[in-house]
Amino acid sequence: MEELDLLKKAWKKDNYSFNQVTENEIYSMIHKRSSSIVKWILIISILEFVFWNIISILYLGDGYIRKKYGNEIFEYIKEINTIYNIINYTVVAVFIYLFYKNYKRISTTTSTKQLMSDILKTRKTVIYYVWFNILFFVVGTLVILYVQLNYDSKFASLMQKIHDDTGYMTLCKSIGIILGFMLLIVIAIWLFYKLIYGILLGKLSKNYKELQKIDL
Amino acid sequence: MSENLEQSFVKQLKDNQNIIHKICRLYTNGEDAHNDLFQEITIQLWKAFPKFRGESKFSTWAYRVALNTAITLYRKSTRSVNTVTYEGQFHFISQEEYNHEEEEQLKLMYQAVQQLNDIEKALVFLYLEDKDYNEISETLGISEVNARVKMNRIKGKLKKILNP
Known part of the structure; x- marks a missing residue:
């Protein structure tokens, strides 16, 4: 007889070997909080939406702009800011809608493969949102740098002074440092996500690949 | 209404719990982990229960949700470090005919x-x-x-x- 069939024979008679859970225990269980990864993905995603919105509100509020950039280029920055906000809130709305749609689709009663793919899709939506924000952050910084160089006399003269005092190389170096710093932030954020979702979805991704392999 | 739902769920789960236990046995190796997974499955079942229309048997519906939970949703909690294995916990054979x-x-x-x-x-x-x-x-x-x-x-x- 095949090994597995031996197990099968015993399997059916095996119902008495488990400690039986009582009705009261089940009642208390269903009122406990779930630790499922879907719940964590939801929580983290909401935090992400909130976080990036707070950043953009703080970063581009009127008062902050005036203080940081001075009166001279205030109007320019304000205009950029308005465009920024229109794009930003449209995108946020679209992402939240997509996220909600994907999240709603997750159901434990579908097939295992479908369930996994729905979860991964939900998570991808948020990842795209994060990348969008990083890109937006980088582009925004570059645009502002451009405006400062061209329209802000104080900033331009500062750059000119660096240039005159220490030469062209130092100016390049300063700009290089700014860009390098931005790159560093991007890498840090990327690593942070790798870590969070790696912990959360490591097992799921592995099992998903395993299932996909069967159907290759 | 919702109390009826709860009652009916609890009763059916109690009667069909062995199928969940069997899944827990395959996917965990210790009493704590077993109970942990059992609880998570119970929560997921309860969450999905309003959509259960009785087109299939409760047990069929339940093992699907349970398998999905074990494979997809469940993360071993770090607090339960298991040293006891099933060998000591369960007697695989209850009848003496073996x-x-x-x-x-x-x-x-x-x-x-x-x-x-x-x-x-x-x-x-x-x-x-x-x-x-x-x-x-x-x-x-x-x-x-x-x-x-x-x-x-x-x-x-x-x-x-x-x-x-």
Whole structure:
């Protein structure tokens, strides 16, 4: 007889070997909080939406702009800011809608493969949102740098002074440092996500690949 | 209304709990982890219960949700570090009609199954539950032919583990 069939024979008679859970225990269980990864993905995603919105509100509020950039280029920055906000809130709305749609689709009663793919899709939506924000952050910084160089006399003269005092190389170096710093932030954020979702979805991704392999 | 729902759920789950226990046994290796997974499955079942229309048997519906939870949603909690294995916790054989030799063999079988990955365990579970390949393919979301091929490979793998 095949090994597995031996197990099968015993399997059916095996119902008495488990400690039986009582009705009261089940009642208390269903009122406990779930630790499922879907719940964590939801929580983290909401935090992400909130976080990036707070950043953009703080970063581009009127008062902050005036203080940081001075009166001279205030109007320019304000205009950029308005465009920024229109794009930003449209995108946020679209992402939240997509996220909600994907999240709603997750159901434990579908097939295992479908369930996994729905979860991964939900998570991808948020990842795209994060990348969008990083890109937006980088582009925004570059645009502002451009405006400062061209329209802000104080900033331009500062750059000119660096240039005159220490030469062209130092100016390049300063700009290089700014860009390098931005790159560093991007890498840090990327690593942070790798870590969070790696912990959360490591097992799921592995099992998903395993299932996909069967159907290759 | 919702109290009725709760009552009916609790009663049906209590009557069908062995199928959940069996899944927990395949996917965990210790009493704490077993209870932890059992609880998470119960929560997921309760969450999905309003959508359960009774088109299938409660047990069929329940094992699907339970398998999905074990494979997909569940993360072992770090607080339960297990040192006790099932060997000491459960007697695999409750009836006396089995002899020691067979009991020993079954123990080895369970140990062998423990070495499989999550997906393979699911296939083993469905096989042990006597599900046909149509149902296996629907449950996991893979094609029927490939489910059959995979099952044969698993049998071979188990044989190799048991007779190295």
